[in-house]
Amino acid sequence: MSNVNITSKGIQKILKKYNAEQAIAEYIWNGFDAKADTVFVDYTVDALGTLEFLEISDNGYGINFDNLRTKFEPFYESEKAIEISAPVHTSAMHGKNGVGRLTFFTFAFSAQWITTFQTAEGLKSGKIQMNAERLNNYEPVALTVAMSNHSGTTVTFKDVQLSSNQMDEEILPYLMAEFCWFLELNRSKNFRIIINGEVLDYTPNVSSRDELEFYEDKSGTVFRITFVQWKKALHRELSKYYFLNSTDNEVYKDFTTLNKKADDFFHSVYIQSDFFDDFNFKSSESDQQDQLFGKTKSSAEYKFLIKEISKYVLDRRKPYLRTFGERMIERFEEDGILPEYANEWEGKYKRAQLNEALLCLYGIEPKLFTNLNTDQKKTFVRFLDVLLESNEREQLLTIIDGIVDLEPEEREELAKLFSTTRLNRIAGTAKLVAERYRVYHLLKELVTKPRLNAVEVKHLQLAIERHCWILGEQYHLITPADARFEEALRSYTHILTEGDNAPGIDQPDELRDTDVFVSGQRILGNRVENILVEVKHPAINIGKEQYLQVDQYLDIILKQPEFGGDNMYWAFHLIGQQFDDSGFMEQKIAGNQNPADPWLALSLHDGRVKVYVKTWNAIFADFELRHKQISEKLKLERDRLINEWSTMAM
Structure with a gap:
């Protein structure tokens, strides 16, 4: 019997942030970390709908008994809970010092590993047992005969505290979102998770998929791109670029520019090219020797790629954000956040102007509208509405630029919005006033007649x-x-x-x-x-x-x-x-x-x-007074806008 460095309760405290679905995912990751291309999840259910058997197996390189201490004796001496995170720049190794192997206590009483691994003398097998009450103790037994004709590991869980409903409604959807990006990354290698004989299908989490190529003219470099937008979050992985070489092996991954934007635009970008066969991602721009003799982030081809792919992802995001922005405005209307207007043209044209400004701001930075309570949203929206109507509307650019780091293109888009919405509102209001005058003249003609026929x-x-x-x-x-x-x-x-x-009327x-x-x-x-x-x-x-x-x-x-x-x-x-x-x-x-x-x-x-x-x-006198004032105000605003544009053009 061997001991893990901490008490059983201490281990459970360290791993308290794991739940059943996360723990099961860890056992699958262990298989892929061991270079498996296929992981099997098999279970049976009794008449009451409770799992009576659960087993996770893989065709990886197994657990070499010579390295057993590093796999089952994590070096953590502190009882501080482990943060569940994903590797930042590689997908090759996901597990963290073997601690995931101890998480079975979240859904079962005991676990047994039977593993087959390659040694200099050939294939060997071993068995390891643990239970939830003694997580700091494990019982390894070296077997005299190899249990399989290929390497791999099978973990069998006993006294499983899961139901078939949990598997269908919680765990399987979790596994789909957890592994979809990884299975897509290794699609050409046919990586699979097979659950009770059926391949885990992650396409229900695919919102859209695009395949395209970028061609860098000077060097003739071709970058083949697969862009996937996901319906649900990728848990710890976030949205990333994955750089693959000519053999479809990942050499590096990094965050896209649109992470943590609070907009639910979940995406993965897979970039494959022989350009990455001998690329040095760790080199900095100050490493002049690397710049002269190798491919680095300072290479013209790489800069071209990042510029083009960033623009592409931003363009893909815009219609998505507009749809979500429109839904946000609908919720604002339902919750009474949008202001009420005194008359028809204000309601029609000021509301359109405000909505367009809200959509534009949401497209630039959705975080502006998140984590605000109803009163804060009302204050923000109505402050925006007032500024849009004032001569200080251009100050909005300064205010927003102080809150959000605006790109030049975003700043230009906002400036254009603030100008064009004014012109559109002036034109729209003028059209409405003209239509009202048409109705006014029709009414005036009818009611001044001494008699009216039926028509x-x-x-x-x-x-x-x-x-x-x-x-x-x-x-x-x-x-x-x-x-x-x-x-x-x-x-x-x-x-x-x-x-x-009435005089002259007999009937x-x-x-x-x-x-x-x-x-x-x-x-x-x-x-x-x-x-x-x-x-x-x-x-x-x-x-x-x-x-x-x-x-x-x-x-x-x-x-x-x-x-x-x-x-x-x-x-x-x-x-x-x-x-x-x-x-x-x-x-x-x-x-x-x-x-x-x-x-x-x-x-x-x-x-x-x-x-x-x-x-x-x-x-009629009241109508003329009201609409004369509106017409004069429109003319003044139109003239002021023309004057501003003339000044800007000089």
């Missing part, structure tokens, strides 16, 4: 339904009410025309038929905002009678179960050519005078129900 009434109806913003910016998101809802509202509209009389039905009634709705969380619009026949002047019609209509509506909820808000707009001579409407409006809420004639239930009475002239 014109329909046009007026549709124009108001689709463009409620004509009544105020607060209505720019209003949409037509649900058909059943509107039908219920319309069933009482006869009240709104009863008693109407009351004509007044009723040429009135326009529009209903719209906006839902904000639990709050339902309803807008009702009644447009009177041009011959009807609005006075007390029309006002009382609205009052009676609302009284009936609010008594209906489907309309009377506390979360239902109502804004009724009564519109006509002019008020009558009684002065009644002017008095009602003056009695509710509120600069922030003009033309309010009635407010009930703490402002939940409001009635507005307006003339078309007042509506």
Whole structure:
């Protein structure tokens, strides 16, 4: 019996960061570290779904009993837990001083190794046993007869504490992500992990694969590239370049430039070329002799390769990041992180500008948006929104450059974004204003006619339904009410025309038929905002009678179960050519005078129900005032932007 240098509990403490799937992976790595090209994992399950047998075997060079102490007696004297890590610059040896061999305690009570190894006298075999209660003791037995006609090791585990569900749902997926990059690295050598007779298929973890060549003109050097993007993280391996020589052997590996970017862009880049047959990766640029007589990182071919492959990987990453950035913005919207805007053009064009800036920043440095709580995200996003609208927007480059080390191309991309989004917003807003003026002139032409035919009434109806913003910016998101809802509202509209009389019109039905009634709705969380619009026949002047019609209509509506909820808000707009001579409407409006809420004639239930009475002239005057200010602001901003570009061009 031989002893490991530490107590059994001490060993378990050192290896406490290992779990069952990591431990099983270590036994597979032991096989590949022993130069195996195939590792077998075999297990059986009893009627209760528990593993009754688990065995991991390989065709590597075995465990030479002359070196047994270095394999089973790790030199760690400290009980500090071992950090689970991967070799940085080589894949040839993954294990760490044999400690992985002691991790079976995470899933089984005992382990037995039967190994066959080559010696000067030929093949020899030996057996080693350990159990979880005495990890500091191992029992080696040299066998008199070789147990196999080739070298290799078989580890059999007893009293396994795993279920078939754990194997299917946890361990096998873990092994796929753990070994996919390594199996891809050795694909030409047919490296395999065979589990219960089936080759472990890692392609479900492949998001995409590209094969391409880079050709360096001056030397004629060809670099054959295989790029693989993975769906899941590669555990400890991270994203790396793998440099292979003409015999497909790895000579070096190194991190790509896109590690730890918090963007889940997991990838491996395999670079094969005879250029690496006698390449010295350890040489520095100060080693002049190596530079003169050997291939090093200072070689023109290598610099060409790194420049081209870095650009390629960055280009592959951009659409991926845009997709993830768009999902991030969707989550921001769902979580209330994005700002709300006061009117339609702000909501449409400022939001587009903000979204584009967020996407651009996410593409440059996803870490800007990770590890922030909701309040911090709100602060960052709204600060960005304010700066985008200010004359200090260029300061964003300075701020971001202070947080993230921007490449020249990234800095140029941001500068271009901040300029083009301004121009796009100006052009888009100008287009929206022009469309509104078209609707404005159409409405003005219709409502000033002394009489409207049936077609014109329909046009007026549709124009108001689709463009409620004509009544105020607060209505720019209003949409037509649900058909059943509107039908219920319309069933009482006869009240709104009863008693109407106009000079020169003999038939009351004509007044009723040429009135326009529009209903719209906006839902904000639990709050339902309803807008009702009644447009009177041009011959009807609005006075007390029309006002009382609205009052009676609302009284009936609010008594209906489907309309009377506390979360239902109502804004009724009564519109006509002019008020009558009684002065009644002017008095009602003056009695509710509120600069922030003009033309309010009635407010009930703490402002939940409001009635507005307006003339078309007042509506059109308000429209012209609002849009004149917007047009002037657009012109000033456009002129300022042109002036900035002219200055930059000088």
